[in-house]
Amino acid sequence: KNQVEQSPQSLIILEGKNCTLQCNYTVSPFSNLRWYKQDTGRGPVSLTIMTFSENTKSNGRYTATLDADTKQSSLHITASQLSDSASYICVVSRYYGGSQGNLIFGKGTKLSVKP
Amino acid sequence: DGGITQSPKYLFRKEGQNVTLSCEQNLNHDAMYWYRQDPGQGLRLIYYSQIVNDFQKGDIAEGYSVSREKKESFPLTVTSAQKNPTAFYLCASSTHDNSNQPQHFGDGTRLSIL
Numbered sequence: 001k002n003q004v005e006q007s008p009q010s011l012i013i014l015e016g017k018n019c020t021l022q023c024n025y026t027v028s029p030f031s032n033l034r035w036y037k038q039d040t041g042r043g044p045v046s047l048t049i050m051t052f053s054e055n056t057k058s059n060g061r062y063t064a065t066l067d068a069d070t071k072q073s074s075l076h077i078t079a080s081q082l083s084d085s086a087s088y089i090c091v092v093s094r095y096y097g098g099s100q101g102n103l104i105f106g107k108g109t110k111l112s113v114k115p
Numbered sequence: 116d117g118g119i120t121q122s123p124k125y126l127f128r129k130e131g132q133n134v135t136l137s138c139e140q141n142l143n144h145d146a147m148y149w150y151r152q153d154p155g156q157g158l159r160l161i162y163y164s165q166i167v168n169d170f171q172k173g174d175i176a177e178g179y180s181v182s183r184e185k186k187e188s189f190p191l192t193v194t195s196a197q198k199n200p201t202a203f204y205l206c207a208s209s210t211h212d213n214s215n216q217p218q219h220f221g222d223g224t225r226l227s228i229l
Contacts, residue, residue: 004157031214043119043205043220044158051215089157093214099165100146100212101173105157 002027004092004106012112017080021109023073023090031093035064035075038087038108047075047088077111085113118142121206121221127229128193128200136191136224138206144219146212147189151175152203152223161204164189165212193226201227 004025013019025033032051036044048057048064050073056065061078077084090106119140128134140147146165150158160173164183178197183189189208193200204224209216 034217041223041225043121043207043222045220046217049215049217095214099163099171100148100209100214100216100218101160101163101171102214103160103218105159107155107157 002104004090004104006090006106006109010110015113015115019077021075021088025071025092027092027104031095033066033073034091036089080113082113119221121224126224126226129229131195133192133194136204138189140187140208144208144210146209148207149191150205
């Protein structure tokens, strides 16, 4: 069964600290993996997209890694800020060049950054 | 500024009523998508359209209908046949319906039952 599992479900950290969110998937075939940030009551915003040949990709203080062999990805947030409080969603795409009707969404990790 | 506009932000539906959620984009994107988001669940695809005058059912199309008469518009109708419509509805678009293209999302419509 094609699934995307994220952990932890929720996380509380202090401002300025680093954190790492995990994503494990059993999706096959695999095209790419995306991380989105979703603020409460807003739509998701894309952070990174990685294909199977990419091990790491950064977007400012956000760094995503991908291990296509173990089917694991992580999102590392450096020097967290209050504005990082949001849900982070991992999404896996099937079929290289195929329809986006084949996206598999994780349930998200809710991150709270406290002052 | 280019983007996706969803309206209204909040919508209430009475028993037996059909309601229509608006989604407009000025990104000149060919593909558009409707998702439903429930608490503690991943996004689920309702309908998507690869090109004007064409659309396909997603995983949970029952009780919903769409049209794609214009490139920039992809309205979603929640019909009375949808027995549990309370959810956050998200519209998205991408350059083409290709798995390598990023999706851009609107800010959603929250639908509740009166």
